[in-house]
Every structure is written in C-alpha cells, then in structure tokens.
Amino acid sequence: MDSLLIYGSYGYTGRLIAREAVARGGSPVVAGRDGRAVARQADALGVEGRVVDLESSTLASHLERFDAVVNCAGPFADTAEPLVTACLETGTDYLDITGEFPVFECLRQRDDAAREAGITLLPGVGFDVVPSDCLAAFLAAQLPDGDALRLGIKSGGGLSRGTARTLVEHLGSGGVVRRNGRLIQVPAAFRTREIDFGDGPEHAVTIPWGDVVTAAHSTGIESIEVYAAAPSWATKGLAAVDSLGWLLERDPVETLLKRLVDTRLDGPDETQLATGSAVVWGEVTDEETGRRARARLRTPNPYALTAESAVAAAERILEGRNRVPNGFQTPASAFGSEFALELSGTERELVAAPDDSIEPTRTLVESE
Ligand SMILES: NC(=O)c1ccc[n+]([C@@H]2O[C@H](COP(=O)([O-])OP(=O)(O)OC[C@H]3O[C@@H](n4cnc5c(N)ncnc54)[C@H](OP(=O)(O)O)[C@@H]3O)[C@@H](O)[C@H]2O)c1
CATH class of the missing domain: 3.30.360.10 (Dihydrodipicolinate Reductase; domain 2)
Structure with missing residues (x-):
C-alpha cells in the first residue's frame, strides 16, 4: 500500500487505521495538519509523514503521487469537500469514515464529476456504514x-x-x-x-x-x-x-x-x-x-471494526480486485453485501x- 495516504492519521480512529494498515504489511503515508503529531506518529510506525493543511492552495500537489486517500479527519462536513475537490484534480480515489448524511449526499452529487475524473468516491468505510x-x-x-x-x-x-x-x-x-x-x-x-x-x-x-x-x-x-x-x-x-x-x-x-x-x-x-x-x-x-x-x-x-474495514476497503481499491466502478459508491455497491462478513x-x-x-x-x- 505504498500509494495510500491516511489523512487525519493521528486522531483516535486514524491511529487505529494507520496501525492496522502497517500491521497488514502496508506502508501508508500518514498526514495531518499538525507537524509534530505527524512526525511522532510516522517515527513510531516507521512510515513517511506529511504535513498537509486542507486550506492550503497547494493541497492537490500533496495528493498527486497517491492512488488513494483515506480521510479520517472528522467532522467530515469540514474536511471531505476540500479533499474530494483535490482528488478530482489529481485522479486519486477517495475513501472516508464519515457517518454524516449531509456528507454522503454531497459526495453523491459529485458522482458525475468523479466518473469524468476516473476516480471512486467511497465514503462510509467504517462501522458507519x-x-x-x-x-x-x-x-x-x-x-x-x-x-x-x-x-x-x-x-x-x-x-x-x-x-x-x-x-x-x-x-x-x-x-x-x-x-x-x-x-x-x-x-x-x-x-x-x-x-x-x-x-x-x-x-x-x-x-x-x-x-x-x-x-x-x-x-x-x-x-x-x-x-x-x-x-x-x-x-x-x-x-x-x-x-x-x-x-x-x-x-x-x-x-x-x-x-x-x-x-x-x-x-x-x-x-x-x-x-x-x-x-x-x-x-x-x-x-x-x-x-x-x-x-x-x-x-x-x-472502532475495531472501523480500523479493519477502512484498511480492507483501501486495499481492495488499490488492488482493483473487484474492479470497483468509478463515481460515487457505497461499501456494498463497491464490494457486495458479503464484504461485512469478511x-x-x-x-x-x-x-x-x-x-x-x-x-x-x-x-x-x-x-x-
Ligand atoms: N464511520 C465510523 O464508524 C466512524 C468510526 C470512528 C470515527 N468516526 C468519525 O471519524 C471522525 C474522527 O474521529 P476520531 O475519534 O478519530 O476523532 P479525533 O481523535 O478527534 O481525531 C480527529 C482528527 O481529525 C483532524 N481534523 C479535524 N478537523 C480537521 C480539519 N478541519 N482539518 C484537518 N484535520 C482535521 C484532527 O486533527 P487536529 O488534531 O490537528 O485537529 C484529528 O487528527 C469523527 O467525525 C467520527 O465521528 C467514524
């Protein structure tokens, strides 16, 4: 998982997700807006860390080299929009762990844009939903x-x-x-x-x-x-x-x-x-x-389920195992109803x- 960025990685759930990704043999890049927290976490996990501010005009340039980003920085009403806009620009698949219905609805409305950009928008890869x-x-x-x-x-x-x-x-x-x-x-x-x-x-x-x-x-x-x-x-x-x-x-x-x-x-x-x-x-x-x-x-x-499901979803997207369609997806539309049982x-x-x-x-x- 070299080309995975975990954003909001030093928050409570981001930490669980980053730990799970590394435990499964991945080397994700961890990121957030607090340089010290990112550096501490990157050192502890032995992975690369990046300071990324969602309000920066150069946000897209930080995403360019990644195939997928898992956004763990909530409330997602504040963070999904800038990250998705940057992902559309760079052709990066977007996943998050939101449970907020306005965020799902907002991303659903970007279905056409995501298809055009050739990316998957897959919010809700945690316990919700x-x-x-x-x-x-x-x-x-x-x-x-x-x-x-x-x-x-x-x-x-x-x-x-x-x-x-x-x-x-x-x-x-x-x-x-x-x-x-x-x-x-x-x-x-x-x-x-x-x-x-x-x-x-x-x-x-x-x-x-x-x-x-x-x-x-x-x-x-x-x-x-x-x-x-x-x-x-x-x-x-x-x-x-x-x-x-x-x-x-x-x-x-x-x-x-x-x-x-x-x-x-x-x-x-x-x-x-x-x-x-x-x-x-x-x-x-x-x-x-x-x-x-x-x-x-x-x-x-x-939270334990969220750590595993978010990483499993990112792995599937990166491996293209199920040939996940572009555009707005849900966990079941992307991977099928048996995904939860795995x-x-x-x-x-x-x-x-x-x-x-x-x-x-x-x-x-x-x-x-
Ligand atoms: N789908 C699910 O089942 C599920 C499971 C667990 C959690 N969640 C959701 O995930 C979110 C995070 O939960 P948590 O327990 O990890 O919270 P947390 O420990 O408070 O961590 C939140 C993280 O998000 C970052 N963040 C928040 N607002 C930001 C912004 N505007 N720009 C950049 N970074 C921002 C924080 O960075 P700073 O410290 O720099 O502010 C921190 O790294 C919540 O919305 C929660 O509801 C969903």
Whole structure:
C-alpha cells in the first residue's frame, strides 16, 4: 500500500487505521495538519509523514503521487469537500469514515464529476456504514420487490472524542428519513419502535444516519428509516434537545459542549476495543403484500471494526480486485453485501424469510 495516504492519521480512529494498515504489511503515508503529531506518529510506525493543511492552495500537489486517500479527519462536513475537490484534480480515489448524511449526499452529487475524473468516491468505510449497508443489500436481494427499509443499530463500548464532537456539531438539527426517494427533515426521535437485536424487543428511536443516502444507492429502495436502541426515557430527552436547536447552534454553547467532550472522552481503551460489540438489525418489506425479510448482523467493537474495514476497503481499491466502478459508491455497491462478513468477528443471521408461509431459515454465516 505504498500509494495510500491516511489523512487525519493521528486522531483516535486514524491511529487505529494507520496501525492496522502497517500491521497488514502496508506502508501508508500518514498526514495531518499538525507537524509534530505527524512526525511522532510516522517515527513510531516507521512510515513517511506529511504535513498537509486542507486550506492550503497547494493541497492537490500533496495528493498527486497517491492512488488513494483515506480521510479520517472528522467532522467530515469540514474536511471531505476540500479533499474530494483535490482528488478530482489529481485522479486519486477517495475513501472516508464519515457517518454524516449531509456528507454522503454531497459526495453523491459529485458522482458525475468523479466518473469524468476516473476516480471512486467511497465514503462510509467504517462501522458507519459498512455493516448496515451490507445488511441492507443482503435483505434487498432476499426480497427484490421490497420498497421500504428499516435499519436499527445497537452499540456500546465507548465513544471517541471525534465521534462526540461530530455528534455535538449535529445536535439540535433534528432528524432525517427517506420517503419515496426524497430526504425529509423530521424532528429528532421522530419515530419509536421495538426492535429485537437478539435479546428480545428493545425500545429504539429514529436517528439521522448516513444509510438514508447510502442504502438507497445500494438497494434502490426509496423509503428508509434508521433507528438506534435507546432507553424510552431518552426519547423525550432527544426531542427536548431538538427544541433547543436554536441554542445549541450558537457558537458559545457548541464550543462549551466540545470543550467538555475534549476533557472527558478519550475513546475506547484496548480492553473495550477487544471485547466490545454491536448489532445491526434490518428489515425490508413489500408494503403492498406485507412480505418481509429480516436479519441481524453482529460485529465487534465499532472502532475495531472501523480500523479493519477502512484498511480492507483501501486495499481492495488499490488492488482493483473487484474492479470497483468509478463515481460515487457505497461499501456494498463497491464490494457486495458479503464484504461485512469478511471482517473479523462478524456474524449474520436471517431471522425472517420473505415468504411468511415458509419457516424462517436461521442461516448463520460467520466470518473467520
Ligand atoms: N464511520 C465510523 O464508524 C466512524 C468510526 C470512528 C470515527 N468516526 C468519525 O471519524 C471522525 C474522527 O474521529 P476520531 O475519534 O478519530 O476523532 P479525533 O481523535 O478527534 O481525531 C480527529 C482528527 O481529525 C483532524 N481534523 C479535524 N478537523 C480537521 C480539519 N478541519 N482539518 C484537518 N484535520 C482535521 C484532527 O486533527 P487536529 O488534531 O490537528 O485537529 C484529528 O487528527 C469523527 O467525525 C467520527 O465521528 C467514524
């Protein structure tokens, strides 16, 4: 992986990704805007480091020699645009680990430009959205007439600073769902439902997740909702936060919350990385006939999965193994629905077959 640049490599998740890339025998170039942090990391990993400022007018010249860049610098609302613009100029494939739906939507709109430039735009190669996107594609293949998709996410095992800062940035901006092909702004926690993540029904609320863009691309399904497991008391809290949107969007409040995040959060430790887990649930329904397919995908700790999936995706892009098409792609459209099962410790279970008259097949597919 000599021609891979990892940008934002010294942040919490960037460090995991750079470490994984080197452990797999690669020699990526690590980069970011802080010269000292880059040099320290490059020395420790025995790889080349580069100081790259996204606001620099010479940004494209830094990307010229690379076949692909993995952007780990979030919030991606700030970093994806300049890097993608430079990648279009230099013919460099772009990957990132965003989960932010506006970023997915923005990159989707650059599909034509990416095809013209002969590059792949592949955002979301982390826990958001690899398992959910692959599960959605798997379910859509089970029920090709399905026209509604619901996804649910249950995860624990600690938050990194960057994830929490990204969440703070989007607090108070409500939610989003896809209806008949259009992204619709809705209030936070707009819908609730019970979801069985494997231990019986649990309360879940809608969240503004990237799958409202990516799963539509991967499956062609145009009505999509994404839920997260949350205690029922949290629904009211989320709605209240929504009503405080005007306050949260004010700079001093956002700055204060981010400062709190910076002092309190450090990301999952090695034990949490090794022992944490998550479950992604999905359901595709044919609204007219009521037929449905339902499945669950269990994964390791989301950050551990992100490190592996981001590097695996970059390797595939660089090797051209799957002849990934140019233009905007999602993990499933680029690599197929089984990509998630090639990652360590993942396990998929089909819990409801499309034809209700047929006994649900409890097929279990496990990765090594
Ligand atoms: N897809 C997934 O499942 C997944 C998993 C993990 C994380 N994430 C996302 O990845 C992002 C990073 O998370 P993290 O835990 O690694 O956070 P982190 O430890 O705070 O690291 C963030 C990194 O991004 C850099 N950065 C931020 N804004 C920048 C800008 N405008 N220009 C240049 N560099 C910038 C930071 O550099 P400085 O220190 O110089 O500011 C730092 O290297 C978050 O948005 C998080 O939500 C997604």
